[in-house]
Amino acid sequence: MVNYKSIKLSPGLYFVSTPIGTARDITLRALDILASVDVLAAEDTRTLKKLLEIHGIQLKNRTLISYHDHNGSKIRPKILDYLEQGKSIAYASEAGTPLIADPGFSLLSEVINLGKNVTSAPGPCALIAALTIGGLSTDKFYFEGFLPNNKNQRELKLRNLNRYSGTLVFYESPKRLIDTLEMAVEIFGEKRLGVVCREITKKFEDAKRGNLKELSDFYRNHKVKGEIVILIDGVKDAAGGLDLDRTKIETHLKEALRSMSVKDSAETVSIALNLPRRDVYQLALQIKNSSD
Numbered sequence: 141m142v143n144y145k146s147i148k149l150s151p152g153l154y155f156v157s158t159p160i161g162t163a164r165d166i167t168l169r170a171l172d173i174l175a176s177v178d179v180l181a182a183e184d185t186r187t188l189k190k191l192l193e194i195h196g197i198q199l200k201n202r203t204l205i206s207y208h209d210h211n212g213s214k215i216r217p218k219i220l221d222y223l224e225q226g227k228s229i230a231y232a233s234e235a236g237t238p239l240i241a242d243p244g245f246s247l248l249s250e251v252i253n254l255g256k257n258v259t260s261a262p263g264p265c266a267l268i269a270a271l272t273i274g275g276l277s278t279d280k281f282y283f284e285g286f287l288p289n290n291k292n293q294r295e296l297k298l299r300n301l302n303r304y305s306g307t308l309v310f311y312e313s314p315k316r317l318i319d320t321l322e323m324a325v326e327i328f329g330e331k332r333l334g335v336v337c338r339e340i341t342k343k344f345e346d347a348k349r350g351n352l353k354e355l356s357d358f359y360r361n362h363k364v365k366g367e368i369v370i371l372i373d374g375v376k377d378a379a380g381g382l383d384l385d386r387t388k389i390e391t392h393l394k395e396a397l398r399s400m401s402v403k404d405s406a407e408t409v410s411i412a413l414n415l416p417r418r419d420v421y422q423l424a425l426q427i428k429n430s431s432d
């Protein structure tokens with residue numbers, strides 16, 4: 141059964157997300173676009189050809205261009221030229237969403253500058269997949285991509301993220317996993333929670349949850365392969381909830397509620413203690429209701 145159809149596409153550049161493992165994790169629209177564009181460009185032409193083959197899409201006499209970090213400046217004018225000619229072009233990185241720790245940003249900037257149409261066929265992305273299964277907060281997160289190779293720079297990056305209250309997301313290689321986890325223990329502390337998501341959507345998919353010390357001990361004794369996303373919980377005293385020092389917050393709120401409304405008390409205490417206003421408001425409301 142063929143899952144795609146030929147469609148009429150406007151001229152422009154189409155960033156197409158492709159699977160991060162399981163080949164069927166591609167949207168029907170992405171297939172329609174890949175089947176219908178005039179020109180295809182890919183970070184890895186072999187990977188794209190294989191994907192087209194799996195889904196029964198024929199290249200026919202269409203051009204397939206290789207576009208990656210090392211030939212980008214040479215190839216971009218060629219792609220812009222196709223756009224000037226009014227052609228539709230799809231770009232796919234090796235896996236997942238283009239531009240997310242993958243090539244495509246300079247191309248996008250130049251296409252925007254040229255005033256040409258750019259659109260996306262959204263789909264798989266390892267950072268979103270990891271957040272989806274990780275079990276850490278997803279309200280707010282910070283994506284660092286790959287940490288620097290240089291140890292000092294890597295340490296500095298992690299130190300700068302130490303006070304961030306949302307979930308931290310890193311792409312990591314299996315070779316460096318243990319080094320990064322050990323560094324994280326040193327900087328964020330043993331108790332901070334983390335998740336190591338591996339081989340998402342593939343046969344050996346795995347999400348290992350624990351505190352950073354447990355994770356670093358585990359991976360010191362278990363060498364692993366495959367593709368990895370590390371999640372690290374945000375700092376919890378600044379914004380992650382009120383249970384850390386509830387008594388202190390209650391004392392402040394009770395004091396404030398003597399002279400102020402629930403709203404103003406919550407506002408004052410949340411600013412004074414650097415806590416999320418919504419959570420403090422809920423607590424203020426509870427205190428007020430129980431004292432009425």
Ligand code: SAM
Binds near residue numbers: 236239337
């Ligand atoms: N553009 C891709 C995306 O949308 O996620 C990311 C490309 S980046 C060059 C490759 C890195 O993404 C891997 O080293 C790994 O950290 C992460 N990654 C990609 N696929 C993955 C998977 N199936 N499971 C876990 N991590 C994955």
